[in-house]
Amino acid sequence: xxxKPVDFPEWLSERVEHIESVLDQLLPPAPTAPRxxxxxxxxxxxxxxxxxxxxxxxxxxxASLQSGSEALAQRIALDHAAAAVELIHAYxxxxxxxxxxxxxxxxxxxxxxxxQFNEATAMLAGDALQPLAFELLGLMPIAPALTVQAxxxxxxxxxxLGMVGGQAIDCDxxxxxxxxxxxxxxxxxxxxxxxxxxxLLGGIVAGAGSATRAGLExxxxxxxxxxxxxxxxLDVTSDTATLGKTAGKDAAGNKPTYVSIMGLDGSRxxxxxxxxxxxxxxxxxGPSAAHLASIADYIVGRDR
Amino acid sequence: xxxKPVDFPEWLSERVEHIESVLDQLLPPAPTAPRxxxxxxxxxxxxxxxxxxxxxxxxxxxASLQSGSEALAQRIALDHAAAAVELIHAYxxxxxxxxxxxxxxxxxxxxxxxxQFNEATAMLAGDALQPLAFELLGLMPIAPALTVQAxxxxxxxxxxLGMVGGQAIDCDxxxxxxxxxxxxxxxxxxxxxxxxxxxLLGGIVAGAGSATRAGLExxxxxxxxxxxxxxxxLDVTSDTATLGKTAGKDAAGNKPTYVSIMGLDGSRxxxxxxxxxxxxxxxxxGPSAAHLASIADYIVGRDR
Numbered sequence: 001x002x003x004k005p006v007d008f009p010e011w012l013s014e015r016v017e018h019i020e021s022v023l024d025q026l027l028p029p030a031p032t033a034p035r036x037x038x039x040x041x042x043x044x045x046x047x048x049x050x051x052x053x054x055x056x057x058x059x060x061x062x063a064s065l066q067s068g069s070e071a072l073a074q075r076i077a078l079d080h081a082a083a084a085v086e087l088i089h090a091y092x093x094x095x096x097x098x099x100x101x102x103x104x105x106x107x108x109x110x111x112x113x114x115x116q117f118n119e120a121t122a123m124l125a126g127d128a129l130q131p132l133a134f135e136l137l138g139l140m141p142i143a144p145a146l147t148v149q150a151x152x153x154x155x156x157x158x159x160x161l162g163m164v165g166g167q168a169i170d171c172d173x174x175x176x177x178x179x180x181x182x183x184x185x186x187x188x189x190x191x192x193x194x195x196x197x198x199x200l201l202g203g204i205v206a207g208a209g210s211a212t213r214a215g216l217e218x219x220x221x222x223x224x225x226x227x228x229x230x231x232x233x234l235d236v237t238s239d240t241a242t243l244g245k246t247a248g249k250d251a252a253g254n255k256p257t258y259v260s261i262m263g264l265d266g267s268r269x270x271x272x273x274x275x276x277x278x279x280x281x282x283x284x285x286g287p288s289a290a291h292l293a294s295i296a297d298y299i300v301g302r303d304r
Numbered sequence: 305x306x307x308k309p310v311d312f313p314e315w316l317s318e319r320v321e322h323i324e325s326v327l328d329q330l331l332p333p334a335p336t337a338p339r340x341x342x343x344x345x346x347x348x349x350x351x352x353x354x355x356x357x358x359x360x361x362x363x364x365x366x367a368s369l370q371s372g373s374e375a376l377a378q379r380i381a382l383d384h385a386a387a388a389v390e391l392i393h394a395y396x397x398x399x400x401x402x403x404x405x406x407x408x409x410x411x412x413x414x415x416x417x418x419x420q421f422n423e424a425t426a427m428l429a430g431d432a433l434q435p436l437a438f439e440l441l442g443l444m445p446i447a448p449a450l451t452v453q454a455x456x457x458x459x460x461x462x463x464x465l466g467m468v469g470g471q472a473i474d475c476d477x478x479x480x481x482x483x484x485x486x487x488x489x490x491x492x493x494x495x496x497x498x499x500x501x502x503x504l505l506g507g508i509v510a511g512a513g514s515a516t517r518a519g520l521e522x523x524x525x526x527x528x529x530x531x532x533x534x535x536x537x538l539d540v541t542s543d544t545a546t547l548g549k550t551a552g553k554d555a556a557g558n559k560p561t562y563v564s565i566m567g568l569d570g571s572r573x574x575x576x577x578x579x580x581x582x583x584x585x586x587x588x589x590g591p592s593a594a595h596l597a598s599i600a601d602y603i604v605g606r607d608r
Contacts, residue, residue, distance in 0.1 A: 028464060037464055037472035095431060098404075100423035119404035123427070124472050127399060128464035130431070134438045135459035144448035151455055155439035160332060160341055160432035168341035168428050 008294035012055060019054040020046065022079045023086060026136060040117045040125035041132075045090040048108045052227070052299065053089055053198040054082035056220075059291035060202025063282075064212050074206060077140040081150060081201045084133040088158050088194060091129035094122050096167065130158070142205060150204050157197035166190025178256040184225065191231070192224030199223075199292075211284065218281035223296050226274040230302060232257035233267050238303065275300045312598035316359060323358040324350065326383045327390060330440060344421045344429035345436075349394040352412045356531070356603065357393055357502040358386035360524075363595035364506025367586075368516050378510060381444040385454060385505045388437040392462050392498060395433035398426050400471065434462070446509060454508050461501035470494025482560040488529065495535070496528030503527075503596075515588065522585035527600050530578040534606060536561035537571055542607065579604045 023045055028038045061078045097104040097112040098119060105115050114122035137150050156162055166189030173186065199220035203213050236259050258267040278296035282289040327349055332342045365382045401408040401416040402423060409419050418426035441454050460466055470493030477490065503524035507517050540563050562571045582600035586593040 032465075034464070034469050034472040034476065036476060037469060041464060092431075095427060098427070100402075100404075100427060120475050121472065123399060123402070123404060124468050124475070126431075127396075127434070128468040128472075130434050131438075131459040131463040131468075134435075134455060135463065138452050138456040138459060144452045147452050147455075148442050148448045151438055151452075152442040155435040155442060159435040159439065160338070160345060161336075164428050164432040164435075165338050165341060168338040168425065168432075171424050171428070172338065172340060 008291060008298070011291055012294075012298070015055050015058050016051045019051050019079075019082050019086060023083050026080075026083050027132075036117060036121055037124055037128060040113055040121045041129055043116060044094045044113050044122075044125055044129065045087060047110055049086075049090075050302070050304075051086065052295070053085040053195060055295055056195065056198040056223075056292075057082040057085060057202040057205075059289075059295055060199045060208075060216055061206040062202075063216070063285050063289040063292055064203045064206035064208035065288070066207055066209075073141040077142045077205045078202065080136040080140045081205050082198075084136045084154060085194060085198045085201065087129045087133040087136070088154065088163070091126040091133075092163055092167070092194075094126040094129075098122060101167075101171070133158075140205065146204055146207070150201055153197050153200055153204065157193040162189055162193035162197075163191075166193065173256060176256070178261070180261050183256055183258065183261055187228040188221075188225060191228045192221070195224040195227055196220035215281050215285050215289075219278050219292060219296070222274045222277040222281065223299055226271055226278070226296070227299050229258045229267055229271050229274070230299060232259050233264065233271070234302075234304065235259070236264070271300055312595060312602070315595055316598075316602070319359050319362050320355045323355050323383075323386050323390065327387050330384075330387050331436075340421060340425055341428055341432060344417055344425045345433055347420060348398045348417050348426075348429055348433065349391060351414055353390075353394075354606070354608075355390065356599070357389040357499060359599055360499065360502040360527075360596075361386040361389060361506040361509075363593075363599055364503045364512075364520055365510040366506075367520070367589050367593040367596050368507040368510035368512035369592070370511055370513075377445040381446045381509045382506065384440040384444045385509050386502075388440045388458060389498060389502045389505065391433045391437040391440070392458065392467070395430040395437075396467055396471070396498075398430040398433075402426060405471075405475070437462075444509065450508055450511070454505055457501050457504055457508065461497040466493055466497035466501075467495075470497065477560060480560070482565070484565050487560055487562065487565055491532040492525075492529060495532045496525070499528040499531055500524035519585050519589050519593075523582050523596060523600070526578045526581040526585065527603055530575055530582070530600070531603050533562045533571055533575050533578070534603060536563050537568065537575075538606075538608070539563070540568070575604055 027042050027045060030039050030042055032038050058078055065074070093107060094113045096102050097107055098114055105112055113125060133154065134151060137147060137154060140147050140150070158164065166186050169186040170190055178186065199216050200213065203216045208216065235257065258270065262270065275296055279293055282293050331346050331349060334343050334346055336342050362382055369378070397411060398417045400406050401411055402418055409416055417429060437458065438455060441451060441458060444451050444454070462468065470490050473490040474494055482490070503520050504517065507520045512520065539561065562574065566574065579600055583597055586597050
């Protein structure tokens, strides 16, 4: 740990500010032609957000570095990996909000991309954010073999057996009864896959060995699931102003959720068990995993 | 060249049959969950098509091989690269056909994906085909540094400064007058970028040196443009049954085309000039570039 230890909230807000700046620099400037497309891409990505995925990349990088301090090349590589997962996440939100999907008009307290621009521009902005993520991975100044591993991981987590596959199951399940097992499968693909990829990307980029990677994988599985359980709880316990997106939407849409299947108390019990699994997985990694541990607590405790 | 030379039509139909089989094997099987998503992905990709992009990858591979014969690893790598460009092309057609874009119901003589399935499934199928393309590149059994180059190239050609950017300009230009220069810029991004990437991917995968790459780049620029000029000519000279897609659509939609700007004769003159540029660029590559030369003639002479 070459860095002076800092409080987690301070570390997190510094990382959030940092990734905003990185994304701002790596996205094509707004005046670049085609202008409306690039404005929409920037609107979609730079509109705030919790930046949990970027924070996971950075924290997993810290936990995995062998030498104890980050060389400039590793800092750049972690920036690119963190930006890549945020771009994939941002594109998925743009497409999910479209009228043919969730038809949502509010996101992070602002009009969604297709409302602010138009449907065609929103779809194309999402389509263009995805290859930009892979381009950024390809520009990481690390061993090409590690870049190939990172590309594979991101591609799988974003594809039909990962994020998009989970989204498809979600669409198909509206109005249908899912078992707890089916629900878990859907969420582990839809939300969990990219969160887990974020953790593992940080490890790959920082040169994590196999023992560290195993710990990261167990941690990632737990927090990936926890994230969705919290989302489902917040959908029924919070309000639109706090969430910055439409509350009660899943319940109104008759979508199966953890709360609808195991109740509010059952969901909260599951959440605590997942938090403990995450902490246990980090024990072998030692004190350099402190920020990963704090992110697990942050995910479990978040209110929006 | 380790292969016995064969007639171009025979070579092309063998390659088309081969890439269909490769795509069939590399796409997730239809029964894989989520089933509707994978059925839509297979419907979008395996529905025929000219496979010009795959043929360019294979022909550029032939033209670039140093040793004169393809090792098994190179054959597999060329298959993955050819499949990747066909997946990107197929996803772009699925999204272009959606109601918020061109709103087309016919493609390759069959219902478009959103008509056959539904809009959400069509959008998600396109979203999932894109990372599958990058995953396939990452699985090429070649030097990781070459894989990274290939990934970079495909990502750039598919992104906001390539294919998707061209599509955005096309959307924004409906009903507007474009200059010949603006039209060329739009098409070089929308259609040319991926065709050019196909040629260069074949070269990269087969280990082309810088002189060969320069020849491939000049060839690729010429055929990329020629492809769109032919499309514009066919839009006004052919009929829907021959094209397998709606004829006269661009003219009816008041979209600027080469024909609307420089007339039918002017467009045909440009086409012949581009064909000559393509042949000239291949001269330094010698007889191994014969199939690339034939593809240039094929693109200029096609009637659908």
